[in-house]
Amino acid sequence: MTYCVGMALKDGLMFMSDTRTNAGVDNISTYRKMVIWEVPGQLCLTLLSSGNLATTQAVISQLEERGKAHDDRNPDLLSAPSMFQAARIVAETLHEVVAAHETGGMKADSAFHATLILGGQIAGGPPRLFLIYPEGNFIETTEDSPFFQIGETKYGKPILVRAYDKDLSFEQAMRLLLVSFDSTMKANLGVAPPFDYHFYAADGLSRGRSGRIQGDDPYFNHISEAWGQALKDALRSLPEYSEG
Amino acid sequence: MTYCVGMALKDGLMFMSDTRTNAGVDNISTYRKMVIWEVPGQLCLTLLSSGNLATTQAVISQLEERGKAHDDRNPDLLSAPSMFQAARIVAETLHEVVAAHETGGMKADSAFHATLILGGQIAGGPPRLFLIYPEGNFIETTEDSPFFQIGETKYGKPILVRAYDKDLSFEQAMRLLLVSFDSTMKANLGVAPPFDYHFYAADGLSRGRSGRIQGDDPYFNHISEAWGQALKDALRSLPEYSEG
Numbered sequence: 001m002t003y004c005v006g007m008a009l010k011d012g013l014m015f016m017s018d019t020r021t022n023a024g025v026d027n028i029s030t031y032r033k034m035v036i037w038e039v040p041g042q043l044c045l046t047l048l049s050s051g052n053l054a055t056t057q058a059v060i061s062q063l064e065e066r067g068k069a070h071d072d073r074n075p076d077l078l079s080a081p082s083m084f085q086a087a088r089i090v091a092e093t094l095h096e097v098v099a100a101h102e103t104g105g106m107k108a109d110s111a112f113h114a115t116l117i118l119g120g121q122i123a124g125g126p127p128r129l130f131l132i133y134p135e136g137n138f139i140e141t142t143e144d145s146p147f148f149q150i151g152e153t154k155y156g157k158p159i160l161v162r163a164y165d166k167d168l169s170f171e172q173a174m175r176l177l178l179v180s181f182d183s184t185m186k187a188n189l190g191v192a193p194p195f196d197y198h199f200y201a202a203d204g205l206s207r208g209r210s211g212r213i214q215g216d217d218p219y220f221n222h223i224s225e226a227w228g229q230a231l232k233d234a235l236r237s238l239p240e241y242s243e244g
Numbered sequence: 245m246t247y248c249v250g251m252a253l254k255d256g257l258m259f260m261s262d263t264r265t266n267a268g269v270d271n272i273s274t275y276r277k278m279v280i281w282e283v284p285g286q287l288c289l290t291l292l293s294s295g296n297l298a299t300t301q302a303v304i305s306q307l308e309e310r311g312k313a314h315d316d317r318n319p320d321l322l323s324a325p326s327m328f329q330a331a332r333i334v335a336e337t338l339h340e341v342v343a344a345h346e347t348g349g350m351k352a353d354s355a356f357h358a359t360l361i362l363g364g365q366i367a368g369g370p371p372r373l374f375l376i377y378p379e380g381n382f383i384e385t386t387e388d389s390p391f392f393q394i395g396e397t398k399y400g401k402p403i404l405v406r407a408y409d410k411d412l413s414f415e416q417a418m419r420l421l422l423v424s425f426d427s428t429m430k431a432n433l434g435v436a437p438p439f440d441y442h443f444y445a446a447d448g449l450s451r452g453r454s455g456r457i458q459g460d461d462p463y464f465n466h467i468s469e470a471w472g473q474a475l476k477d478a479l480r481s482l483p484e485y486s487e488g
Contacts (some may be wrong), residue, residue: 154398158427162475174485183402211487223482230478231406237474238467241418243455 001190002151004033004048005177006117008129008141010166012202013119014173016181017048018151020192034196035060039078040206043122045086046198050150051114051134058097059114063090083120083128087138090118095136115150120200127202155187156180170199170209175223178213182224193220245434246395248277248292249421250361252373252385254410256446257363258417260425261292262395264436278440279304283322284450287366289330290442294394295358295378302341303358307334327364327372331382334362339380359394364444371446399431400424414443414453419467422457426468437464 004017017033031053038044049056066074080086094116101112118138119129131148132138141148147164149157159180168176174197185191193215201208213220248261261277275297282288293300310318324330338360345356362382363373375392376382385392390410393401403424412420418441429435437459445452457464 154431155402157431158399158402159475159479161430162472163479169484171484171486175482176479178485179479179482186405187398187401219483219485219487226482227478228406230481231403231475233481234471234474234478235403235407235420235423237477238419238423238470239463240413240415241422241463242415243463 001188002033002050003153003156003181003184003188003191004050004117004150005147005156005160005180006046006048006119006129006131007147007164007168007173007177008119008127008166009146009168009173010202011169012204012208013046013121013127013129013200014168014170014177015046015048015117015119015196015198015200016177017196018181018185018191019194019196020190021053022190025189028192030194032196034198036198036207036210037078038205038207041123042205043078043080043086043120044200044204044206044208045077045118045120046200047090048117048150049114050116052112055094055097055101055112055114055134056116059090059094059116062093062097080122082125083122083130086120086122087118087128087130087132087140090116091132091136091138094132094134098134117148117150121202121205123205127200152184152188152191156184159183173199178220178223179227182220182227193217195220245432246277246294247397247400247425247428247432247435248294248361248394249391249400249404249424250290250292250363250373250375251391251408251417251421252363252371252410253390253412253417254446255413256448256452257290257365257371257373257444258412258414258421259290259292259361259363259440259442259444260421261440262425262429262435263438263440264434265297266434269433272436274438276440278442280442280451280454281322282449282451285367286449287322287324287330287364288444288448288450288452289321289362289364290444291334292361292394293358294360296356299338299341299345299356299358299378300360303334303338303360306337306341324366326369327366327374330364330366331362331372331374331376331384334360335376335380335382338376338378342378361392361394365446365449367449371444396428396432396435400428403427417443422464422467423471426464426471437461439464 113134116132121127198210251258357378360376365371442454
């Protein structure tokens with residue numbers, strides 16, 4: 001399992017991803033699920049991945065190789081003229097990789113599928129955020145749906161739905177996402193720290209604040225403990241049931 | 245989909261169930277998923293059901309018919325000498341119904357499965373609460389796992405995990421469950437009010453406080469609105485992110 005969130009904010013795009021991969025609970029590993037590509041002044045792209053690790057690694061490798069030897073049929077991601085074209089390149093690469101595995105005599109009931117979040121900005125256009133499906137199509141955030149989750153999305157969704165606000169600062173978005181990730185990792189062993197984050201500041205056209213929150217990070221541990229108490233207090237602040 | 249919760253408390257057993265059944269989002273109905281059997285002074289049992297509606301209705305009908313014409317092979321649920329035996333009777337009936345449908349030439353990938361929560365008390369024993377699987381086996385609550393959820397369990401779980409306390413009163417348990425149900429119905433169209441509830445008071449050996457919360461219930465609506473604000477306030481009460 002996996003948990004990744006990409007969020008469109010007024011000031012930019014916020015990304016967070018966990019690092020656990022597993023094939024059964026007795027076979028777990030730590031892999032980075034966030035890739036950041038930047039050409040300072042030109043573009044900055046962030047890709048989050050969920051699903052089959054071989055698929056997502058192949059997609060990333062193919063995208064990077066094409067950067068060196070690209071042609072008309074295989075355009076270079078870092079030369080994409082717009083975020084829409086960048087999303088198309090990533091989506092087509094994902095679809096090709098999934099299709100190649102599935103038709104290679106190894107039909108394993110969607111086992112090769114992966115879902116991606118791609119966000120960023122290319123000079124001349126605004127920051128944009130996409131959710132890319134294994135079928136090779138994709139959707140974009142809107143005012144009504146300003147964030148995407150992939151992987152184990154359910155446990156961490158209620159707090160995102162209630163507390164998301166496009167005016168969140170980086171520090172507030174980190175707080176919200178760490179609470180959402182904490183709820184998820186408490187309920188699903190397939191989601192675990194360290195958590196990678198990246199805040200792309202709008203019009204920066206270069207990597208913004210990014211880093212990794214370890215499981216023993218003092219701020220994260222404080223949030224995790226304090227959130228349990230804050231939730232209990234919030235519940236107690238509501239009136240008890242009474243008929244009529 | 246469905247959402248049902250059974251909860252073991254110091255003062256008794258608390259049950260709540262939604263009433264939505266659906267075959268696709270374009271085909272929804274309202275069905276009661278809670279059955280209460282009582283023989284005052286002798287026993288009181290509550291059954292919550294999730295899964296194939298034909299299966300759960302067949303299980304309930306068979307259990308009730310056996311009450312009229314039972315023999316050694318088909319013991320009467322209401323004559324069960326203990327809660328463990330009652331759980332066995334329900335589990336065996338469930339397993340038979342599922343197996344009969346699956347071997348009747350209609351193998352539809354677990355489509356006939358159902359999962360049940362059975363709780364109550366039989367004179368001479370304590371209140372007990374069981375989760376019954378379609379395979380016909382079952383587990384019981386313990387101090388570490390004092391409640392069961394069936395159906396769409398993920399959205400409503402974080403608040404249950406954080407705020408459950410065995411000392412909750414009926415009024416407090418209603419508040420907690422309605423928050424958990426509200427989070428679930430906001431995220432999954434397959435879960436919807438009215439919600440049925442039953443609080444079995446320990447050693448009462450008869451039906452306790454029970455009723456139905458409609459979607460326009462004033463208390464429920466107040467809780468639903470106030471919870472969104474309380475969650476935002478709880479999040480704001482935590483410190484914003486700062487490195488180091």
